[in-house]
Amino acid sequence: MIDSAKSTEQxxxxxxxxxxxxNRFGAHVVHENLxxxxxxxxxxxxxxxxxxxxxxxxxxxVGLKRPNGGTVEVLGNTLNELDDQQRSQIERRxxxxxxxxxxxxxxxxxxxxxxxxIEHAKLPREDxxxxxxxxxxxxxxxxxxxxxxxxxxxxxxxxxxxxARALALDPDILFLDEPTAGLDxxxxxxxxxxxxxxxxxxxxxxxxxxHDLDTLYAACDRVAVLSQKRVLVVxxxxxVAETDDEWVQDYFHGPRGRAAQRAHTASSTNAxxxx
Numbered sequence: 001m002i003d004s005a006k007s008t009e010q011x012x013x014x015x016x017x018x019x020x021x022x023n024r025f026g027a028h029v030v031h032e033n034l035x036x037x038x039x040x041x042x043x044x045x046x047x048x049x050x051x052x053x054x055x056x057x058x059x060x061x062v063g064l065k066r067p068n069g070g071t072v073e074v075l076g077n078t079l080n081e082l083d084d085q086q087r088s089q090i091e092r093r094x095x096x097x098x099x100x101x102x103x104x105x106x107x108x109x110x111x112x113x114x115x116x117x118i119e120h121a122k123l124p125r126e127d128x129x130x131x132x133x134x135x136x137x138x139x140x141x142x143x144x145x146x147x148x149x150x151x152x153x154x155x156x157x158x159x160x161x162x163x164a165r166a167l168a169l170d171p172d173i174l175f176l177d178e179p180t181a182g183l184d185x186x187x188x189x190x191x192x193x194x195x196x197x198x199x200x201x202x203x204x205x206x207x208x209x210x211h212d213l214d215t216l217y218a219a220c221d222r223v224a225v226l227s228q229k230r231v232l233v234v235x236x237x238x239x240v241a242e243t244d245d246e247w248v249q250d251y252f253h254g255p256r257g258r259a260a261q262r263a264h265t266a267s268s269t270n271a272x273x274x275x
Contacts, residue, residue: 015040015075015173015205016061022069023056030056032229034070038173043199043206044234045216048226049247054209055099055177057226061207062094062175063087075172092120095166095174095204099181102162103150109136109161110146116168135164140194156187160194167198174199176208180215192218213252213260 016038023031030053038044046054059065061072063079072079077090103112113132117123123131133146139160150158159179166174179195180188192215199206208220216223216237224234225248233243241252241261251257 013040014038014073016207017073018057018061018070019073020070021057021060021067021072023053023060023065024068029229031060031067034226034230036224036231036234038205038207039222040205041199041203042221043195043208043219045220045223045237046207046209046226047211047216047223047251052226053229054226058175058177058207058209062096063091092169093172095169095171097159097162097166097174097176097179099178103158103165105150108147108149109141109153109164112150112161113165113168116165120169132164132168135167136161138167138198139164154187155182156184156191159183159187159191163191163194167202170202172204174204174206176206176210178210178212179208180210180212185214188212188214189218195219213257214263217260217264 014037016036018034018036021031021034021036022029030051034057036057046057048054056065060067061074067080074090075093077086079087079090082090103109104115107115110129110132113135114125114128117128117131118125121128133143136146137143141157141160141164145153145157145161150161153161163179166176176195180191183191195206196219198204208215210216220237222234223237223240225232225240225243225245227245227247232245232248233240237252240248241257243249252261
């Protein structure tokens, strides 16, 4: 049976629980006995070296790839035990922002978002377009952006529009694949702050695949490191950075890692002194 009741209560109850996950492509094993949980209301950052299967893990959870073994439990339901109709009901509670936005180039922003509401929520076009404009406003885009096409927008505006579409159905869980890739530092920092603000206001949980150290420090409650085909460590970023592993040490304590940590410390200090 599907638990379709939606709750915004914060708790340690996991909204995603991955157990013993196995992913293979032919003879190549990407994940083996991988375990990971996403808690309700948290932003979880997932990092790892090239080839560790960060995006494969995300696709396995959202149903774009069927795992070769293990279980994925989402919102109290084990996905591989559900029929197509039941899976569809669960997947409607997901919001997904793909790496390059994946907006339809032939539709303006209002139409991009309204399409989701018309197809899945069965709203009349007028209501769907009104709600689309609300979602665009929610992510900080001006009213005139609704009638613009993706090709005319900056990278930052495309990311915000894609986020608005991901939020169209008021999801319980938001999946983000490298959301700040291609953005300048100012645009990336603004996106990180927007994500935290929306999470705090709307109460959704976030599964965030990224390589951006600034995002990890600014937005994530916990960080999971993929290594050796499984989750090497998952904890707060300060504790993860102490892990005795060569890749972790190089990543978090290299020049970029030190710069991100200094920037986060300075930002936290400034926020404290202004209170």
